[in-house]
Amino acid sequence: GNSVTQMEGPVTLSEEAFLTINCTYTATGYPSLFWYVQYPGEGLQLLLKATKADDKGSNKGFEATYRKETTSFHLEKGSVQVSDSAVYFCARSPSNTGKLIFGQGTTLQVKP
Amino acid sequence: EAGVAQSPRYKIIEKRQSVAFWCNPISGHATLYWYQQILGQGPKLLIQFQNNGVVDDSQLPKDRFSAERLKGVDSTLKIQPAKLEDSAVYLCASSLVSAGGVYNEQFFGPGTRLTVL
Numbered sequence: 279g280n281s282v283t284q285m286e287g288p289v290t291l292s293e294e295a296f297l298t299i300n301c302t303y304t305a306t307g308y309p310s311l312f313w314y315v316q317y318p319g320e321g322l323q324l325l326l327k328a329t330k331a332d333d334k335g336s337n338k339g340f341e342a343t344y345r346k347e348t349t350s351f352h353l354e355k356g357s358v359q360v361s362d363s364a365v366y367f368c369a370r371s372p373s374n375t376g377k378l379i380f381g382q383g384t385t386l387q388v389k390p
Numbered sequence: 391e392a393g394v395a396q397s398p399r400y401k402i403i404e405k406r407q408s409v410a411f412w413c414n415p416i417s418g419h420a421t422l423y424w425y426q427q428i429l430g431q432g433p434k435l436l437i438q439f440q441n442n443g444v445v446d447d448s449q450l451p452k453d454r455f456s457a458e459r460l461k462g463v464d465s466t467l468k469i470q471p472a473k474l475e476d477s478a479v480y481l482c483a484s485s486l487v488s489a490g491g492v493y494n495e496q497f498f499g500p501g502t503r504l505t506v507l
Contacts, residue, residue, distance in 0.1 A: 320500075321481075376493030376496075378425075
């Protein structure tokens with residue numbers, strides 16, 4: 279089927295630690311891939327995206343690379359901050375549809 | 391630029407009652423989406439509009455849910471009658487569509503949190 283699977287949370291890290299949140303997808307065709315973030319008390323907002331294989335999306339120190347061969351789009355950050363504490367959602371958009379199919383979300387807690 | 395507006399922010403009803411949610415997208419955004427986000431899950435698309443036409447409503451439970459966007463601007467989502475399992479956050483999002491049919495970034499509203507007792 280068409281789905282997005284994220285690693286289970288919560289993920290708890292100390293400040294300045296390295297972050298990886300795994301995301302894999304199943305799809306036909308060539309979907310666009312996204313990471314959305316939901317900070318406490320705020321709405322969903324786009325963090326980064328990639329629209330074709332081998333593209334790397336990046337924003338605010340976060341990166342993710344579209345890996346078609348492993349159908350993955352893992353989110354990474356070299357040094358997390360307390361302010362990065364949020365829920366992170368991986369999502370894909372089937373070609374030419376606009377709609378988003380989300381993973382279940384991964385809660386990140388960063389401790390000082 | 392004003393964001394996506396939704397109201398109400400919170401609603402508590404009893405099962406079998408009716409409820410309606412309102413969304414005003416970002417000005418000029420032709421595409422409007424309604425998502426349902428159950429606690430602990432990612433948002434799930436209920437319906438997608440392009441102007442005042444429905445593009446995708448394949449996951450909308452049509453026996454109880456309805457949505458409209460009559461003038462191609464704001465939209466309402468209705469549940470009648472509500473069930474316990476409808477308790478969720480209902481998110482509205484909007485986006486531009488570029489020339490050639492390319493969908494741009496979706497901007498989300500703050501959501502309406504519905505509790506069905």
